[in-house]
Amino acid sequence: MHEEILKNFREFIRKKGLKYTSEREEILEEILSIHGHFDVEELYQRLRQKNKKISKPSIYRSIPLFIEAGYIQEVYRQDGHSHYEVMINKAPHLHFLCLRCGKVEEIIDPELERLIRTKEAEKGFKLLTHHLESFGICETCQKAETTTLDMVEKGKVVEVLDLPTDVMCKKLIAMGLRKGELLKVLQVCGRTILVEIGNSRIVINKELASKIPVKIVRTEKVTEDLPCELINGEEALQEPCPLKDKDDACQIKDEKGCPRNFLIKLLSKL
Ligand SMILES: [Zn+2]
Ligand SMILES: [Zn+2]
Ligand SMILES: [Zn+2]
Incomplete structure (x- = not known):
């Protein structure tokens, strides 16, 4: 044979x-x-x-x-x-290599071969072998990266894919949350999630978060460790900042300096 x-x-x-x-x-x-x-x-x-x-x-x-x-x-x-x-x-063909799962797909297209042959003739080049590779993320892996906001881990930066039209979401929209916007998950607590959008921070309860489809874009380091009692507990809002004296950020006069003050501001808006 x-x-x-x-x-x-x-x-x-x-x-x-x-x-x-x-x-x-x-x-x-x-x-x-x-x-x-x-x-x-x-x-x-x-x-x-x-x-x-x-x-x-x-x-x-x-x-x-x-x-x-x-x-x-x-x-x-x-x-x-x-x-x-x-x-x-x-025939000369292209390889699509997925950087996540390593899957390789062969792209065989007469159009591609024709282009290569044309260039070969144009350049007076004698082609012997081909090595065409493109790197990216395959469809399956892209889908795996799509989830809802309540499932996202701390430190992940996500893109908001959609916002349902319910009342709570309208409040979020009013606070600056938009479709296509990137947000970073700063803390995940029992029933809530703290996210950062630009310079604002918003506490969103998980029930609402479960209605917001997102795509994970990257992972970033979260430098502050904001206590969940602070994020969750409304009663905590009546007390002085528990981080005062312990946290340098609280020494800063700027209201943004104290994560608690910042939270109170946002929680009261909700
Ligand atoms: Zn893949
Ligand atoms: Zn091949
Ligand atoms: Zn190679």
């Missing part, structure tokens, strides 16, 4: 001054029957299923030869090992 290639390979081996082994050809034949991407483990398992007694070290030793001969190429590395693909009779 791959007679021509095997003949060519024998010639390649001879020119390199290496000894002929049937083992190498068996590995190559197996590789030529693989359509997608593969790694050494996969190749080893395929050979084993066919009762071919070929060791993993033999496979590892053969691969550089196949690469040199131009039969295969390394397409990407994942979990500390390489993945390869057969280059013979394969």
Whole structure:
């Protein structure tokens, strides 16, 4: 089936001054029957299923030869090992690599091939191999990053995807919360969540937060550790700031300096 290639390979081996082994050809034949991407483990398992007694070290030793001969190429590395693909009779194609889960998708499009061929002719360049990779986040991983505000952990910066039109949400809108706005979760307490939007901080109860779809954008460090009693307890609002004397921020005359004062202001607005 791959007679021509095997003949060519024998010639390649001879020119390199290496000894002929049937083992190498068996590995190559197996590789030529693989359509997608593969790694050494996969190749080893395929050979084993066919009762071919070929060791993993033999496979590892053969691969550089196949690469040199131009039969295969390394397409990407994942979990500390390489993945390869057969280059013979394969049209130039693009790889979409997901940075989250490592999934690789092949983009095969005649349009792409045509463009490459045109450029090849324009530049008077003789193309031998192709290596086209684009990195990003796949659809599944993007969906996994979409959640509701009540589920978001402290320190996450999220984008508000939508705001339901209920009364409480209208209050939030009045306080500066908008669709498309980025907010940072400063603290998560039992029934409430403290978020920062620009220079404002808002306490939102989780029931309301569960109606707000968000997308996690990044993680940031939260330097202050605001106590939940302070965020939750209305009674606490009647007492002097518990952080006074303990917290440098409270020494600042600016009202924003004391996280408690700041909270009171916002809580009273709600
Ligand atoms: Zn690569
Ligand atoms: Zn992914
Ligand atoms: Zn590929």
